Amino acid sequence: MVKVAIIGATGYTGLELIRLAENHPYLNISLITSRDKAGKSLKEVFNWSGKYANLIFKEPVIEKITNEVELAFLCVPSGEAQQFAYAFLKKGIKVIDFSADFRFKNVQVYETTYNLKHAYPELCEEAVYGLTEIFREEIKKADLVANPGCYPTSVLLPLIPLIKNELIEKEPIIIDSKSGTSGAGRKSENYYSFCEVNEDFKAYKIAAHRHTPEIEEKLSLFAGKKIKSVFTPHLLPLNRGIFSTIYVKFKTKIEEIHKFLKEFYKESPFIEVVPLGEIPRIAEVKGTNLCKIGIFEDKKREWGIIVSVIDNLIKGASGQAIQNFNLMFGFPEDTGLPKTPLFV
Amino acid sequence: MVKVAIIGATGYTGLELIRLAENHPYLNISLITSRDKAGKSLKEVFNWSGKYANLIFKEPVIEKITNEVELAFLCVPSGEAQQFAYAFLKKGIKVIDFSADFRFKNVQVYETTYNLKHAYPELCEEAVYGLTEIFREEIKKADLVANPGCYPTSVLLPLIPLIKNELIEKEPIIIDSKSGTSGAGRKSENYYSFCEVNEDFKAYKIAAHRHTPEIEEKLSLFAGKKIKSVFTPHLLPLNRGIFSTIYVKFKTKIEEIHKFLKEFYKESPFIEVVPLGEIPRIAEVKGTNLCKIGIFEDKKREWGIIVSVIDNLIKGASGQAIQNFNLMFGFPEDTGLPKTPLFV
C-alpha cells in the first residue's frame, strides 16, 4: 500500500482521483486537503458513499508537510502548484502535478502563456511530462511528473509517434477538438449554467487556448523542428469526453500508418487503434482510461484525418495520473484503471 | 400600438417577453431597464438579432417614471416590485407584475411566505390574479395584474373548475411537479451548472415551496373552504416546460369530469383538454402559450390523476402576461401568442 495525498481535492479531477482510487488495490489516500471544506468529511461535503466517505479534508499547509505520504497529487491551480511541488520534493515525497506548472521545458513559454512567474525553473528541467505511453521509461524513474492537459493528451497520443517517425508532414496540423463541460471544472458562472450550455454548442478561445503551446512544444520535441498547430476547442453539451478531429498530410499509405500506430501501441493497454473504417466515439471511452484512435483519409482531397477520443476526467486527468503512479511505484500500468465504458 | 415598459429585462422572463412581443402587432416595447446593463443595447448584451436589437437598457429609476408608456411589465424580485407598481399606478400606468408581491389576498401569508414586509397592502386588494382563463373578466378591467407563478398556473388551470364545481373532493390534493431549469432563472450557482443538472434529477424544497400557499389560497377561494395541497417540485434536466401530475379523488365519473372541463375551456384558445386516454407531454407545449390537460383514473385504486403541461417561460410567465395585456387593452386574447410548439 502506498500512502498518498491529494492537495485540492474538491474539484472534479480531485474527486475523480478519489473515485478511481477506491478500486486500486495498492493506493491508499491518507490525506486530502481543501481550503473551503477543511474539517469536513467527504460524506459531509459530497454525500460520499464509498470507501473514503469518512476521510476529512485538512487545510493545505505547506509548512506542515510530513513524510506520512509517499506521493502527492496536486490538483491546485497553475502558479500555486509550484510551491507545493517544491515543498513535497524537498521532503523526499514524489509529486504528480495536474497543473501546467511543470509541463513546459521552455519556462518562458509557460510564463507567457499562463501570465505567471515560475519560482522553480530548475524543477521544470527535472519534471517528466506524464504522457504515459510516450514517456513511460522516464516516468518510472521520475520524482516529479507533470500530468498533461486533457486536450494535449487526446492530440499527442496519435500525433507524436507519427510525426517522430515521419509518417505525416510536419505541417499543416489542424486540430478541431470538442470537450464535455466537466473539462471546465466545477463552475459557478452563468456561462456554464445548465440553460446556457444545454442545447448549445460553441467554440471558445479560438487561436488562443493555453493548450496550443503545450501541444506544440511536445510535437516539436519529437519532430526535431518547431511545429505549429492550429487548435480550436469547442464546448459540448455533455459531461465527459473529448473528441479531437485532426487534419494532417500523410507521407505514406493509410494502411502503413494504421499498421505502424497499431504496432507502436501494441503493448499499451489503454490505447486502441481501431480497425480501418471504424470511427471511435465518446460513448466508447466514457468512464475509462482508454484513448481510441481512428485513422482516415480523404484520398481525393489528399488529407489525412485522425480521430482521437478520451474521457477528459480519466485519461485526460485522474486516470492518467494513476497510470503514472503505477509506473512510479512499480505496479502493472493498468492496475485499478477501468477499460469498460458506461456505454449508456 | 400600445407602448409598454419592461422593468428588469435581462432575466429569462424579461427576454422571453421581448421575444414574444416581436410577433405582436399592437405591443410596442419602448422602455427596458437593467441596473447592470444600463446604457447598452440588447444587441450588445445578448447579441440580439430581432426587431428590438438596438433598444437600450435604461436605469430603473422610480422617480423618473413618465407617462410615455401605457403599461409596465415588472420582472424584478418580490419585494422590489411593490415600489415600481405603486409608482406606475400613481402615474396612471397599468401594471402586470411577475413577482409574488400582489398574488396574495391574504397579505400576512405573503409576508410569512416571502419573509418580506408589504408596503402597499391595499394594492393587494385591488390587484387581479392574472390566471387568464379563470379571471378573464376581472383582468379586462384591471389596472394591476399579478401574473401567477409558473407551477400554480399548471396546477390551478385544471383544478379550479373541478373544485369549484365539486367534481373532485376538496382533499386530498397531491401535486407532483417537474420543471425545466429555466424556471430557476438566469443563475450563476454551481447547483445550476450544466454538470450538476445534466444527467441528474432532484426534488427540492419538499413541503416548503413558496408556490404552495399561492396554490392553496386560490383553490380555497373557489372551494369555499380552506384547501390543503401537498406540493413537491422537481428539477428536470431540460430547459423549458412544467409537467404536473396531480392526484385527487373524483366525485363523479371520469367521462363527466372530462366533458365538463372540455366544455369549461371550449372558448379558451390556449387550454386543451386532450382526449381521454391521451397523455400530454412537454414537447407539445414547448414554445407555446398552451396548457394541455389530461384526465386519468386508477379505477381499482379509486384515485383520479390529472396531468397538466405548460412552457414555464410562456404560459407560466411571459406568454400569460401578454395574454393578460391583450385583455386589458381590448385585443383578441390570443393576439401574437404561439400555439404550435417546436416539436423538436
Place this chain on the structure above:
Amino acid sequence: MVKVAIIGATGYTGLELIRLAENHPYLNISLITSRDKAGKSLKEVFNWSGKYANLIFKEPVIEKITNEVELAFLCVPSGEAQQFAYAFLKKGIKVIDFSADFRFKNVQVYETTYNLKHAYPELCEEAVYGLTEIFREEIKKADLVANPGCYPTSVLLPLIPLIKNELIEKEPIIIDSKSGTSGAGRKSENYYSFCEVNEDFKAYKIAAHRHTPEIEEKLSLFAGKKIKSVFTPHLLPLNRGIFSTIYVKFKTKIEEIHKFLKEFYKESPFIEVVPLGEIPRIAEVKGTNLCKIGIFEDKKREWGIIVSVIDNLIKGASGQAIQNFNLMFGFPEDTGLPKTPLFV
C-alpha cells in the same frame, strides 16, 4: 471462481452485468448468448475493450445446456425466461431471472398482467423474490431468484419495512416515479429516438403499468392485507436513474420513522437513509448499487413524503443480480459492486 452464463446478453442489462462482472473477483462469465449476434465477439459487436472483449456470443439453445456453469443470469423477455429457467434448474444450475416470470406468487396475476401463460407455476412457488435486503436469508438458500423490476426495487425498499412495522398507513400509497430512458431497454422506435426524448418529459401507462401488481403483491405480503398503490411512471431525458416520490400517511413521528428505517438498514451496505432534511438525487447513485432514501413530512397537510433513488441498470437490475449472486455463493454481499457514483 464461479462460472456463470448470461442468456440474452446484448441488451442494456446483459451488458451492464458483463461490465460489473469485470470488477468481480469471483464471478467468471463463461457463456454469453444472443440470437442475432451468435458467432461474434463482444469486441466485434460492441467495440468492447475490457476483460471479456473476446468472449463469443453463442446461440441460446436450451437443449444444449451443460453443467459447465453454476449459475445462469436470464436476460430474456418474460414468457421466454420460463423455459430457460426450467432447463437450467433441471441440470442443477442456479438461476437469477431478470424477467417477470417468477416475480409473482399469484400466478394468475402474472398471467393477466403479462398476458402470458405460465408453463411452470410450481416454480413460482419455489422462486425467491430477489429484493436483496428484504429476502436476504431466503436468497442465500435459493436456486431460483426472480430479480425485481427496477421501479419496484426503488419503491419497495423504503415501503416494506415501514408497512410491515405499521409505521405508515396501509393506504393511501401514491407513487410518482421518474425513470431514465435506459429503463426502456435498447430501442429502435421513433418514440425513443433522441429528438423525441431530449428536451421532453412525459408520463406513460398511467394507472396501467405492469410494475403496479408487482409492487402491490409484495406490499400486501408484508402488510398482511391487500394493498392498493397508485403508480405513475414518467420518462426522464437522461440515461440512468430512477427517482420515486412516494406519498403516504405516517402513523408516528417522522423522527421515529427515520430512526427506524436507518436502524433497519444499518447492516445493509447499499441502503442509505439520508439525514433528515437532505434530499437524495440521481447523480448520487448513478453508476452504483446504492439505494438512497429520504424521509419528509408536510406537517400542515399531514402527509409523509418518501424519496427513493437508484441506478435502474445497477440496483434496479444487474447490480442487484450480482448482489444476489454473492449471497447465493457465500461471498460478502457487496463483493465487486460500486458505491461511489460518477458524480459528473
Place this chain on the structure above:
Amino acid sequence: MVKVAIIGATGYTGLELIRLAENHPYLNISLITSRDKAGKSLKEVFNWSGKYANLIFKEPVIEKITNEVELAFLCVPSGEAQQFAYAFLKKGIKVIDFSADFRFKNVQVYETTYNLKHAYPELCEEAVYGLTEIFREEIKKADLVANPGCYPTSVLLPLIPLIKNELIEKEPIIIDSKSGTSGAGRKSENYYSFCEVNEDFKAYKIAAHRHTPEIEEKLSLFAGKKIKSVFTPHLLPLNRGIFSTIYVKFKTKIEEIHKFLKEFYKESPFIEVVPLGEIPRIAEVKGTNLCKIGIFEDKKREWGIIVSVIDNLIKGASGQAIQNFNLMFGFPEDTGLPKTPLFV
C-alpha cells in the same frame, strides 16, 4: 395569399415548414400529403394545436395534381422528388425541392453521389440552387428551386463571397461541421435512440458525406476552378443547429476580410457577420432563419478560421425554403421568418 402544397409533410422539415407557415401572412398551405397518414389530420397524427390542426393528409398521387396550388414544396427523398417536380412544373406549378435531385448542375456527380439515375437531367439545367443570398436574382425568376443541403448552407454562405473575390486561397479548405440530431430526420433506428446519442459525440461518413460534392460544385462555380474541400460531419447531442468550423488560408488581412463580408451581406436580413473577436453559437440562431458568421485568424500559424452557425431545420431547410418562396412571389425576403432565437 398564395396556396401551396407540401409533399411528404410528416418529416421534421415538412412539419417545420407548416410551423413557420403559420406565422406567414401570405402563404396558405392547402395541401399536405403523406403515404402513411393519409386521411388523418395534423391534430390526429401530431396533436397539432396551431392554425393548420385540422388539415388532412392526402395520398401523394402524381396523376391527380391539379392547379389548385401555385407552388409545391417537395419534402420527399432524393430520387422520388424528380417525378413530383416534373409533374408539378408541367402543370405550371412552381417547385421548391428539399431533396438533392436538382442541386447539381453536373448530373453525373449527382448520379454517382446518390447512386440514383436522373430521369430529367434537363430540369437540372433549369433549376436554381436555392442558396438565397447568393442566387437571389435567379430565384426571383425561377420555377424550380433546389433547396440546399443543411451543411452546404452553413459552409457556402461564408465561403462563396470570399472565394469569388479571391480573399481566401482556393485550397486548402477544411470543414469540420457539427450537427444537431434533427438533421438526420425522424428516425427509428437504435443508432439515433436517446441512450445512444445522449452523452455521446461522434463523427460519421468521414471523407464520404454526400454534401461534399454539393459544396465543391458550388465553390468551384465561383472560384472558376475545381475546388476540393475536406468535410467531416459530426453528430451533436442536441436537437437543432449546425456549427461549422472552417479552416482556410487568408489572402489578405482579417480586417479586410471581415469588412468585405459584412459589406457583402449588408442587405441580407438573415446573415450576420459578427464583430471581430466575437464567436457565434448555436443558441443564438436556434429557432431563427439566421446564419451567423465569425472570422478568426491564427496569426502565428497563418490560418484563417471561419465559424458559421445556423438552425439546420430553418435556414438549413424550411426557413430558407420560405425565404425562397418570398422571392419567387415578390414578397419581402424576410416575410414571416423569425430572427429572435429561443435563447433558452
